[in-house]
Protein backbone atom coordinates (compact mmCIF):
# COMPACT_ATOMS: atom_id res chain seq x y z
CA UNK A 97 0.00 0.00 0.00
CA UNK A 98 1.08 3.60 -0.73
CA UNK A 99 4.11 2.33 -2.68
CA UNK A 100 4.89 5.56 -4.52
CA UNK A 101 4.87 7.64 -1.35
CA UNK A 102 7.16 5.06 0.24
CA UNK A 103 9.53 5.35 -2.71
CA UNK A 104 9.63 9.13 -2.21
CA UNK A 105 10.49 8.69 1.47
CA UNK A 106 13.26 6.19 0.66
CA UNK A 107 14.70 8.48 -1.92
CA UNK A 108 14.81 11.33 0.64
CA UNK A 109 16.54 9.07 3.16
CA UNK A 110 19.13 7.92 0.63
CA UNK A 111 19.91 11.46 -0.45
CA UNK A 112 20.39 12.73 3.10
CA UNK A 113 22.45 9.65 3.95
CA UNK A 114 24.67 10.26 0.97
CA UNK A 115 25.18 13.87 1.93
CA UNK A 116 26.31 13.05 5.44
CA UNK A 117 28.79 10.49 4.19
CA UNK A 118 27.58 8.17 6.98
CA UNK A 119 27.11 4.78 5.45
CA UNK A 120 24.12 2.56 6.03
CA UNK A 121 24.63 0.19 8.94
CA UNK A 122 25.18 -2.91 6.79
CA UNK A 123 27.96 -1.17 4.84
CA UNK A 124 29.66 0.35 7.83
CA UNK A 125 33.03 -0.93 9.04
CA UNK A 126 33.13 -2.06 12.66
CA UNK A 127 35.68 0.57 13.58
CA UNK A 128 36.01 4.13 12.35
CA UNK A 129 38.96 4.28 9.98
CA UNK A 130 41.73 6.42 11.42
CA UNK A 131 42.24 8.32 8.24
CA UNK A 132 40.31 8.61 5.07
CA UNK A 133 41.55 6.44 2.27
CA UNK A 134 42.85 8.95 -0.27
CA UNK A 135 42.31 6.51 -3.12
CA UNK A 136 38.66 6.19 -2.16
CA UNK A 137 38.16 9.97 -2.21
CA UNK A 138 39.82 10.16 -5.57
CA UNK A 139 37.67 7.39 -6.94
CA UNK A 140 34.47 9.02 -5.66
CA UNK A 141 35.43 12.37 -7.16
CA UNK A 142 36.29 10.79 -10.46
CA UNK A 143 32.97 8.99 -10.57
CA UNK A 144 31.37 12.40 -10.56
CA UNK A 145 30.23 12.55 -6.95
CA UNK A 146 30.06 16.07 -5.62
CA UNK A 147 33.15 17.38 -3.83
CA UNK A 148 30.93 18.42 -0.93
CA UNK A 149 30.18 14.76 -0.26
CA UNK A 150 33.81 13.81 0.04
CA UNK A 151 34.54 16.91 2.09
CA UNK A 152 31.72 15.95 4.38
CA UNK A 153 32.91 12.36 4.57
CA UNK A 154 36.45 13.49 5.30
CA UNK A 155 35.25 15.83 8.05
CA UNK A 156 33.07 13.09 9.45
CA UNK A 157 35.85 10.57 9.67
CA UNK A 158 38.07 13.13 11.36
CA UNK A 159 35.53 14.35 13.88
CA UNK A 160 33.32 11.22 14.11
CA UNK A 161 30.20 13.30 13.70
CA UNK A 162 28.46 15.40 11.07
CA UNK A 163 26.38 18.49 11.52
CA UNK A 164 23.79 18.84 8.77
CA UNK A 165 23.55 22.23 7.20
CA UNK A 166 20.80 23.60 4.97
CA UNK A 167 22.66 23.18 1.72
CA UNK A 168 23.23 19.48 2.46
CA UNK A 169 19.54 18.74 2.36
CA UNK A 170 18.00 21.56 0.33
CA UNK A 171 17.86 19.64 -2.94
CA UNK A 172 16.71 16.43 -1.30
CA UNK A 173 13.86 18.25 0.46
CA UNK A 174 12.88 20.04 -2.70
CA UNK A 175 12.74 16.72 -4.65
CA UNK A 176 10.76 15.17 -1.81
CA UNK A 177 8.15 17.96 -1.87
CA UNK A 178 7.76 17.30 -5.56
CA UNK A 179 7.28 13.57 -4.88
CA UNK A 180 4.60 14.42 -2.32
CA UNK A 181 2.73 16.67 -4.74
CA UNK A 182 2.90 13.97 -7.41
CA UNK A 183 1.23 11.63 -4.91
CA UNK A 184 -1.83 13.77 -4.23
CA UNK A 185 -0.41 15.70 -1.33
CA UNK A 186 -1.69 19.26 -1.70
CA UNK A 187 0.94 21.94 -2.37
CA UNK A 188 0.59 23.69 1.01
CA UNK A 189 0.76 20.36 2.84
CA UNK A 190 3.89 19.30 0.93
CA UNK A 191 5.43 22.69 1.82
CA UNK A 192 4.60 22.20 5.48
CA UNK A 193 6.08 18.69 5.63
CA UNK A 194 9.21 19.76 3.73
CA UNK A 195 9.74 22.76 6.02
CA UNK A 196 9.11 20.71 9.19
CA UNK A 197 11.69 18.14 8.14
CA UNK A 198 14.20 20.79 7.12
CA UNK A 199 13.80 22.65 10.40
CA UNK A 200 14.27 19.45 12.33
CA UNK A 201 17.33 18.25 10.42
CA UNK A 202 19.34 21.43 9.89
CA UNK A 203 21.91 21.80 12.64
CA UNK A 204 21.41 18.19 13.71
CA UNK A 205 24.57 16.46 14.95
CA UNK A 206 24.78 12.93 13.62
CA UNK A 207 27.23 10.59 15.26
CA UNK A 208 29.10 7.58 13.93
CA UNK A 209 26.72 4.90 15.16
CA UNK A 210 23.49 6.77 14.37
CA UNK A 211 21.18 5.67 11.61
CA UNK A 212 20.59 8.60 9.26
CA UNK A 213 17.54 6.95 7.68
CA UNK A 214 15.97 6.53 11.10
CA UNK A 215 16.58 10.21 11.93
CA UNK A 216 14.84 11.27 8.70
CA UNK A 217 12.00 8.81 9.46
CA UNK A 218 11.45 10.35 12.88
CA UNK A 219 11.27 13.86 11.42
CA UNK A 220 8.73 12.74 8.86
CA UNK A 221 6.68 10.78 11.36
CA UNK A 222 6.41 13.78 13.66
CA UNK A 223 5.43 16.12 10.87
CA UNK A 224 2.73 13.84 9.39
CA UNK A 225 1.35 12.83 12.79
CA UNK A 226 0.99 16.49 13.75
CA UNK A 227 -1.39 16.88 10.77
CA UNK A 228 -3.59 14.04 12.03
CA UNK A 229 -3.51 15.16 15.65
CA UNK A 230 -7.03 15.53 17.00
CA UNK A 231 -8.74 15.01 20.34
CA UNK A 232 -11.88 13.70 18.60
CA UNK A 233 -12.61 9.99 19.19
CA UNK A 234 -15.73 8.75 17.42
CA UNK A 235 -16.36 5.78 19.72
CA UNK A 236 -16.08 7.85 22.90
CA UNK A 237 -18.25 10.55 21.35
CA UNK A 238 -20.99 8.02 20.58
CA UNK A 239 -20.77 6.58 24.07
CA UNK A 240 -20.93 9.86 25.88
CA UNK A 241 -23.12 12.17 23.81
CA UNK A 242 -26.77 12.66 24.68
CA UNK A 243 -29.05 10.56 22.46
CA UNK A 244 -30.32 10.58 19.82
CA UNK A 245 -27.13 11.50 18.00
CA UNK A 246 -27.83 12.81 14.50
CA UNK A 247 -25.16 12.25 11.88
CA UNK A 248 -25.39 13.35 8.27
CA UNK A 249 -23.12 12.19 5.46
CA UNK A 250 -22.16 14.55 2.66
CA UNK A 251 -19.98 14.35 -0.43
CA UNK A 252 -19.97 14.04 -4.20
CA UNK A 253 -21.69 11.36 -6.29
CA UNK A 254 -20.69 7.75 -6.08
CA UNK A 255 -17.96 8.14 -3.48
CA UNK A 256 -19.55 5.60 -1.14
CA UNK A 257 -21.80 7.57 1.22
CA UNK A 258 -24.69 5.08 1.30
CA UNK A 259 -22.36 2.08 1.55
CA UNK A 260 -20.50 3.77 4.42
CA UNK A 261 -23.79 4.51 6.20
CA UNK A 262 -24.72 0.83 5.90
CA UNK A 263 -21.32 -0.26 7.24
CA UNK A 264 -21.53 2.18 10.15
CA UNK A 265 -25.14 1.17 10.83
CA UNK A 266 -24.10 -2.46 11.10
CA UNK A 267 -21.30 -1.63 13.50
CA UNK A 268 -23.65 0.52 15.63
CA UNK A 269 -26.33 -2.16 15.57
CA UNK A 270 -23.80 -4.83 16.60
CA UNK A 271 -22.67 -2.54 19.42
CA UNK A 272 -26.30 -2.37 20.60
CA UNK A 273 -27.13 1.18 19.56
CA UNK A 274 -30.68 1.54 18.26
CA UNK A 275 -30.10 3.03 14.84
CA UNK A 276 -32.47 4.49 12.25
CA UNK A 277 -31.53 5.36 8.67
CA UNK A 278 -32.92 8.39 6.82
CA UNK A 279 -33.01 8.63 3.06
CA UNK A 280 -32.05 12.25 2.47
CA UNK A 281 -31.22 11.37 -1.15
CA UNK A 282 -34.67 12.00 -2.62
CA UNK A 283 -33.06 13.04 -5.89
CA UNK A 284 -32.20 9.65 -7.35
CA UNK A 285 -34.76 6.83 -7.51
CA UNK A 286 -32.04 4.19 -7.11
CA UNK A 287 -30.89 5.76 -3.86
CA UNK A 288 -34.19 4.99 -2.12
CA UNK A 289 -34.00 1.39 -3.30
CA UNK A 290 -30.35 1.07 -2.22
CA UNK A 291 -30.85 2.30 1.35
CA UNK A 292 -34.10 0.32 1.69
CA UNK A 293 -32.22 -2.86 0.75
CA UNK A 294 -29.54 -2.15 3.34
CA UNK A 295 -32.28 -1.56 5.92
CA UNK A 296 -33.84 -4.93 5.09
CA UNK A 297 -30.54 -6.80 5.17
CA UNK A 298 -29.51 -5.23 8.47
CA UNK A 299 -33.00 -5.31 9.91
CA UNK A 300 -32.99 -1.56 10.51
CA UNK A 301 -35.76 1.01 10.22
CA UNK A 302 -35.47 3.38 7.23
CA UNK A 303 -37.36 6.70 7.14
CA UNK A 304 -38.11 7.77 3.57
CA UNK A 305 -40.47 10.07 1.68
CA UNK A 306 -41.37 9.92 -1.95
CA UNK A 307 -38.88 10.76 -4.69
CA UNK A 308 -38.31 14.49 -5.16
CA UNK A 309 -39.46 15.45 -1.67
CA UNK A 310 -37.53 17.78 0.64
CA UNK A 311 -34.50 15.91 2.04
CA UNK A 312 -34.37 18.18 5.10
CA UNK A 313 -37.93 17.09 5.97
CA UNK A 314 -37.02 13.38 5.68
CA UNK A 315 -34.06 13.63 8.05
CA UNK A 316 -36.09 15.87 10.39
CA UNK A 317 -38.79 13.18 10.52
CA UNK A 318 -36.18 10.55 11.29
CA UNK A 319 -34.95 12.66 14.22
CA UNK A 320 -38.52 13.01 15.53
CA UNK A 321 -38.98 9.26 15.11
CA UNK A 322 -35.77 8.59 17.05
CA UNK A 323 -36.82 10.89 19.89
CA UNK A 324 -40.30 9.37 20.12
CA UNK A 325 -39.02 5.79 20.07
CA UNK A 326 -35.84 6.20 22.13
CA UNK A 327 -33.45 5.46 19.32
CA UNK A 328 -29.77 6.26 19.87
CA UNK A 329 -28.52 7.18 16.43
CA UNK A 330 -29.90 8.73 13.22
CA UNK A 331 -27.78 8.25 10.10
CA UNK A 332 -28.90 10.63 7.36
CA UNK A 333 -27.89 10.02 3.76
CA UNK A 334 -27.80 12.96 1.35
CA UNK A 335 -27.65 13.13 -2.43
CA UNK A 336 -24.22 13.28 -4.01
CA UNK A 337 -23.38 16.80 -5.14
CA UNK A 338 -20.49 18.63 -6.66
CA UNK A 339 -19.19 21.46 -4.51
CA UNK A 340 -19.55 23.69 -7.58
CA UNK A 341 -23.32 23.17 -7.81
CA UNK A 342 -24.70 26.23 -6.04
CA UNK A 343 -28.31 25.00 -5.79
CA UNK A 344 -27.37 21.66 -4.34
CA UNK A 345 -24.91 23.25 -1.95
CA UNK A 346 -27.70 25.58 -0.80
CA UNK A 347 -29.85 22.50 -0.25
CA UNK A 348 -27.27 20.87 1.99
CA UNK A 349 -26.96 24.12 3.96
CA UNK A 350 -30.72 23.99 4.45
CA UNK A 351 -30.53 20.37 5.66
CA UNK A 352 -27.94 21.45 8.18
CA UNK A 353 -30.06 24.40 9.34
CA UNK A 354 -33.28 22.39 9.68
CA UNK A 355 -31.86 19.21 11.15
CA UNK A 356 -29.07 20.73 13.25
CA UNK A 357 -27.02 17.50 13.18
CA UNK A 358 -24.53 16.61 15.88
CA UNK A 359 -21.99 15.52 13.29
CA UNK A 360 -21.48 16.29 9.63
CA UNK A 361 -19.25 13.65 8.07
CA UNK A 362 -17.60 14.29 4.74
CA UNK A 363 -17.15 11.16 2.63
CA UNK A 364 -14.83 10.94 -0.32
CA UNK A 365 -12.89 8.26 -2.12
CA UNK A 366 -9.15 8.02 -1.59
CA UNK A 367 -8.76 7.24 -5.30
CA UNK A 368 -9.96 10.77 -6.13
CA UNK A 369 -6.61 12.11 -4.87
CA UNK A 370 -6.25 15.86 -5.16
CA UNK A 371 -9.91 16.24 -6.27
CA UNK A 372 -10.97 14.84 -2.91
CA UNK A 373 -8.77 17.40 -1.18
CA UNK A 374 -10.32 20.28 -3.10
CA UNK A 375 -13.83 19.01 -2.41
CA UNK A 376 -13.14 18.58 1.29
CA UNK A 377 -12.03 22.22 1.47
CA UNK A 378 -15.15 23.43 -0.35
CA UNK A 379 -17.60 21.33 1.69
CA UNK A 380 -15.91 22.43 4.88
CA UNK A 381 -16.22 26.07 3.89
CA UNK A 382 -19.88 25.65 2.95
CA UNK A 383 -21.16 23.61 5.88
CA UNK A 384 -18.36 23.19 8.37
CA UNK A 385 -17.73 19.45 8.47
CA UNK A 386 -16.68 17.67 11.69
CA UNK A 387 -14.67 14.74 10.34
CA UNK A 388 -14.00 12.76 7.16
CA UNK A 389 -14.20 9.20 5.94
CA UNK A 390 -12.07 8.06 3.02
CA UNK A 391 -13.46 5.14 1.06
CA UNK A 392 -11.91 2.73 -1.46
CA UNK A 393 -8.56 2.71 0.29
CA UNK A 394 -8.39 -0.93 -0.88
CA UNK A 395 -7.82 0.34 -4.42
CA UNK A 396 -4.28 1.23 -5.39
CA UNK A 397 -4.23 4.70 -3.81
CA UNK A 398 -1.26 6.97 -3.34
CA UNK A 399 -2.22 7.87 0.22
CA UNK A 400 -1.58 11.57 -0.21
CA UNK A 401 -5.29 12.42 -0.07
CA UNK A 402 -5.52 11.18 3.52
CA UNK A 403 -2.82 13.59 4.69
CA UNK A 404 -4.23 16.47 2.68
CA UNK A 405 -7.94 16.08 3.52
CA UNK A 406 -7.08 16.15 7.20
CA UNK A 407 -4.88 19.23 6.78
CA UNK A 408 -7.30 21.04 4.44
CA UNK A 409 -10.27 20.67 6.79
CA UNK A 410 -8.34 20.78 10.06
CA UNK A 411 -10.43 17.78 11.08
CA UNK A 412 -9.66 14.12 11.63
CA UNK A 413 -10.23 11.22 9.29
CA UNK A 414 -12.16 8.83 11.47
CA UNK A 415 -12.70 5.80 9.24
CA UNK A 416 -11.48 4.33 6.00
CA UNK A 417 -13.49 2.12 3.67
CA UNK A 418 -11.53 -0.99 2.77
CA UNK A 419 -13.98 -2.85 0.53
CA UNK A 420 -17.61 -3.36 -0.39
CA UNK A 421 -18.73 -5.57 2.49
CA UNK A 422 -20.42 -4.42 5.68
CA UNK A 423 -17.36 -5.10 7.79
CA UNK A 424 -15.02 -3.17 5.51
CA UNK A 425 -14.97 0.00 7.58
CA UNK A 426 -11.89 0.48 9.73
CA UNK A 427 -11.04 3.07 12.30
CA UNK A 428 -8.38 5.29 10.79
CA UNK A 429 -5.19 4.95 12.79
CA UNK A 430 -2.64 7.69 12.04
CA UNK A 431 0.22 5.58 13.50
CA UNK A 432 -0.63 2.74 11.14
CA UNK A 433 -0.79 5.15 8.21
CA UNK A 434 2.57 6.73 8.99
CA UNK A 435 4.17 3.31 9.55
CA UNK A 436 2.93 2.23 6.12
CA UNK A 437 4.61 5.21 4.48
CA UNK A 438 7.68 5.82 6.57
CA UNK A 439 8.30 2.31 7.79
Ligand SMILES: Nc1nc2c(ncn2[C@@H]2O[C@H](COP(=O)(O)OP(=O)(O)OP(=O)(O)O)[C@@H](O)[C@H]2O)c(=O)[nH]1
Nearest residue numbers: 253254255256257258259336391392417418419420
Ligand atom coordinates in the same frame (compact mmCIF):
# COMPACT_ATOMS: atom_id res chain seq x y z
N1 LIG B 1 -13.72 -1.02 -3.23
C1 LIG B 1 -14.54 -0.28 -2.51
N2 LIG B 1 -15.73 0.11 -3.02
C2 LIG B 1 -16.52 0.87 -2.26
C3 LIG B 1 -16.16 1.28 -0.96
N3 LIG B 1 -17.18 2.05 -0.49
C4 LIG B 1 -18.13 2.10 -1.44
N4 LIG B 1 -17.76 1.38 -2.52
C5 LIG B 1 -18.48 1.18 -3.77
O1 LIG B 1 -18.66 2.43 -4.41
C6 LIG B 1 -19.84 2.44 -5.19
C7 LIG B 1 -20.66 3.69 -4.87
O2 LIG B 1 -21.08 3.60 -3.53
P1 LIG B 1 -22.40 4.33 -2.98
O3 LIG B 1 -22.47 4.00 -1.54
O4 LIG B 1 -23.55 4.05 -3.84
O5 LIG B 1 -21.96 5.84 -3.19
P2 LIG B 1 -22.80 7.16 -2.88
O6 LIG B 1 -21.83 8.20 -2.47
O7 LIG B 1 -23.90 6.88 -1.93
O8 LIG B 1 -23.39 7.49 -4.31
P3 LIG B 1 -24.51 8.59 -4.74
O9 LIG B 1 -25.77 8.19 -4.04
O10 LIG B 1 -24.58 8.48 -6.22
O11 LIG B 1 -24.00 9.91 -4.33
C8 LIG B 1 -20.56 1.15 -4.86
O12 LIG B 1 -20.31 0.24 -5.90
C9 LIG B 1 -19.90 0.68 -3.57
O13 LIG B 1 -19.93 -0.72 -3.40
C10 LIG B 1 -14.87 0.86 -0.46
O14 LIG B 1 -14.44 1.21 0.65
N5 LIG B 1 -14.10 0.09 -1.27
